[in-house]
Amino acid sequence: MIKHNYLFLVLLWLSTIKLISVNSIKKWIENPGFEYPSSWESGYLPCSQDEIVFPEFYSSAILLPTTIDITGITLPNNGALLLQPDGEIVFSSGLDNGFKCENSNQKAELKTTPTRHWFDPHNWMNLNNGSGKIENNAAVPHIERIPCSNELVQIPATGALSIDLSDVKTLRVGQINLDGLDVSKEFMEQLFKSELGEVMFKYASLTQVEYYKDQQCGCHNSDIFWDYEWNVCKHVQDICERPKCHTPIIPSGHCCAICGVMMKVIVNKCDPSYTEKLSKMIAHSLKEQEMEEQLSYHVSYVDAGVKTYLQVIVVEKDDYEESSVKFMHHFNETVSWDEFKSSTKEFFTSGRPYNPNGLRAALLLMIGTLFGVLVFFFVIFVNFAPDNGIVRLPRWMYVRWYEFFQSPFVFARFDNTATAEGDTAENVVIDVQQYNVSAEYEENIRGTSTSFDNPMFVDNPTTKANPQNDDDSMPICEEEELTEIDLDEQVEGIL
Structure with missing residues (x-):
């Protein structure tokens, strides 16, 4: 148990602090407090x-x-x-x-509170221009989701506080607000080295605090950009979702490949008014095309050391359907880039939509279908070959299925000959083939009529059906008188 009067010391220090004007606000997502x-x-x-x-x-x-x-x-x-x-x-x-x-x-x-890292973007909320509105924009690069070098940082102390500052050599922000009061960088450095600070901020004894008051080009300057990006991506790469497009893009500052469109506008100087002007133009174009509910965008400077450029990122809020690509093509054709004093633009798109789980679903469907067919034929095999020596069903199950598959079956074959007029249905002979008829079934059908009138042949009563092999049933030929011809007399007459 550590007993301090640091809270009173904080109040004394805060009495001499002035509010510094900064661009936007990042707020640390606090843990639940004692009264939650x-x-x-x-x-x-x-x-x-x-x-x-x-x-x-x-x-x-x-x-x-x-x-x-x-x-x-x-x-x-x-x-x-x-x-x-x-x-x-x-x-x-x-x-x-x-x-x-x-x-x-x-x-x-009381529950144990986990220690969370400063470089993890999931621990921060982006409060847009101090309006108190939580900004959830997938187009924002991960490196810009942590406090930028000129932003106000709010750290509430109402909940359990434990922040990991390992790998943070230089804590460069616009201003730190601790529990609602702005504190100086000297106070923060002394707090880091104190016994209380070691509990609130882990591994922070060697961390240097810098307050950056002036405007800058991009969220982070080139001297710390790559170091910050590497540390931020350590906390993000393992949870990146698989992009659902053929050629995903990775904008500067992003740790994950995403689906959408990115445009780099090379500029000669870093003018803060360019980002505001370009953002307003994109917002106006989205409103004209009624796509405000479909797309998210982000415009920012990137200071990569070699060159400075405006980076425009547009992504879908839901699943990728190339709406962002179509919008940016239309925007690029209609906007005038002369006022940005730039003639060089690089365009990157994500191509056609692609479902990475489609092949898996098709394979599961094929395997399921094959399994169903195998089960079907296995059931037939077991029931029709009960003595197969491979699989034997219980007696009660076999008898039920055997009676179902081996039910009595009667097949009637008719000769296609019509009955004569006046003949009754008893004259029609039926060839009956009966298989495996049980005694009980045979007793039930005994005495029933097995003949009927065939409606296909009663309209032409000319012959009998299935005539018997006797002389009366044979057809009778009529006798005709023959004429004798003497060929010799005819030949002599000709000569």
Whole structure:
């Protein structure tokens, strides 16, 4: 347990600080504080009947509320508790006095707070121009999602605070606001080296603090750009999503390949008015084409050391459908670039949309279909070959399926001969082939009629169907009188 009066020292230091004008604001995403139910294992706030139990190792600094009414407290081996100037801790007897706590365990255990890194973009919120609106723009490069060299940094202290400053050799920002009050860089450097600072800011004893008040070209100058980019990408590359396009792009400052369009406008000088002017032109064009809800964009300077250029990034808010590419082609054809004093532009697009999971889905469909076919033929094989010696079904299952597949089947074959007029249906002979008919089934069908009138032949009553092999059924030929011809007399007459 570390006991300090650093909070009072902070208040004395803050009395002489002036507000420095900066461009935009980055806010550290704070952990839940002491008065948040999500900070406690039970999900409830402690009450007067509870004992507060800290984790054995608590590597954060947490600000206690003004008044705490509890039965007891178990402190951690390390960490820091910040008391407010008029704060107090009241230890009660633990008697309920008719009051019931939400948590009946009578022990309130505080959750362990993780230490998060300064270079991780997921730990920062971009408050656009101090308006209090959280900006969530996928077109913004990762290196610009952490505090830029001339931005105001807000670090709330209401929650458990533990920031990792390893690899941060130079902390270059516009201004640091600690718990709502602006502090000087000298105070921050002394705090880093103190015992309390080691709890709040890990590995920060050698970190130098620089306040950059002037305008600059880009989020970070070229002397720290590549070092910052490498450290930021260490925290992002492992969670990059696979782009759904054939030729993804990687803009400067981005750690992941994305789908969209990027344009580099080479300029001779770094004029801050160019970014504002170009942003307004893109916003106006999006409004004209009614694409404000579909696309996100970002315009910024990039100071890479060799050359300075304006970087324009346009991406879809949802799935990539080439809307960003079509928009930028139209924008490039309609805008006049003369006022930017630039004749060199580089255009990069992501090509056609592509679903990287399409092949996997097709393979799963093929494998599933093949498996279904194999199961179907396996069932047929087992039922029609019960004595296969490979797979034997239980007797009850085999009998049910066997009766289904081996049900009685009657096939009737008819000769295509029509019945004579007046013949009855009994004269039609039916050749019946019967397979595996059980005795019970045979008894049920005995005595039933197995003949019927064939409607295809009753309209032409000329012959009998299936005539019997006797003399009466043979056709009768009529006798005709023959004429004798004497050929010799005819020949003599001719001669």
